[in-house]
Amino acid sequence: ASTHEFNEDYRLVTTEQQLDALCDELMASELIAVDTETQGLEYDDLIVGVCLSTTPGTGYYVPVRHEEYEGVLYPNQLPSTLVFDRLKESLETRPCVGHNIKFDQKMLWKDGIYCNFVADTLAIAKLFGQYPSNGLKFLVKHHFKHEMAALESLFKSTGNRKPQIRPGILSPEEICNYAVEDANWTLQLHQYYLSAMPSLHSNRLFNLEMQLLPCVGEI
Numbered sequence: 001a002s003t004h005e006f007n008e009d010y011r012l013v014t015t016e017q018q019l020d021a022l023c024d025e026l027m028a029s030e031l032i033a034v035d036t037e038t039q040g041l042e043y044d045d046l047i048v049g050v051c052l053s054t055t056p057g058t059g060y061y062v063p064v065r066h067e068e069y070e071g072v073l074y075p076n077q078l079p080s081t082l083v084f085d086r087l088k089e090s091l092e093t094r095p096c097v098g099h100n101i102k103f104d105q106k107m108l109w110k111d112g113i114y115c116n117f118v119a120d121t122l123a124i125a126k127l128f129g130q131y132p133s134n135g136l137k138f139l140v141k142h143h144f145k146h147e148m149a150a151l152e153s154l155f156k157s158t159g160n161r162k163p164q165i166r167p168g169i170l171s172p173e174e175i176c177n178y179a180v181e182d183a184n185w186t187l188q189l190h191q192y193y194l195s196a197m198p199s200l201h202s203n204r205l206f207n208l209e210m211q212l213l214p215c216v217g218e219i
Helices: 016-028 080-094 099-110 121-128 136-144 174-197 206-219
Strands: 010-012 034-038 047-053 060-063 067-069 097-099 119-120
Touching: 010 174, 016 060, 016 080, 034 080, 034 099, 034 174, 047 080, 047 099, 047 174, 060 174, 097 099, 097 174, 099 119, 099 206, 119 121, 119 206, 121 136, 121 174, 121 206, 136 174
Parallel strands: 010 060, 034 097, 097 119
Antiparallel strands: 034 047, 047 060
């Protein structure tokens, strides 16, 4: 599903009822792909939304801190404390996968979630592949022939001025498809690697890497 088109299987979670249904789905899932949208790429930035996927081709975006302008939140967002409190159990007890989990884990720690990451598709690509890039967009295009949109494509230039690339200044509706794609394709990429390497999760090198990644992220 292209980020440039509306995808009805990529859903915004904006009510407590929707959040409760999502949590039920997460608790019943075999694996959760997790990605975070943040204010920026610095480690002192905060999460503005959480992207989740349990089934290929589908996923959810839970916005929490998108701002129309400084200090004024977009409507239709649940309080961040409520969201992270409800997501905590499923993300800490169910197996999760991410792409570059050092970053996402660090971001989630700030909101009190110690995500149960069992795999990192970035680490898998580095350990067992020989790619010119280990970025998610490159790997998805390489393995699935799918062109993911760049974040920059969501921001318009005005005259000669370059746009300020900050996910949090977009509305949840504007970023939903872009955000959910990251989780959806991380899930599918993990499935691809697992089908190619059925013994991946018992591989000694992989397990050592997964034990070290949270430590590196904390450092």
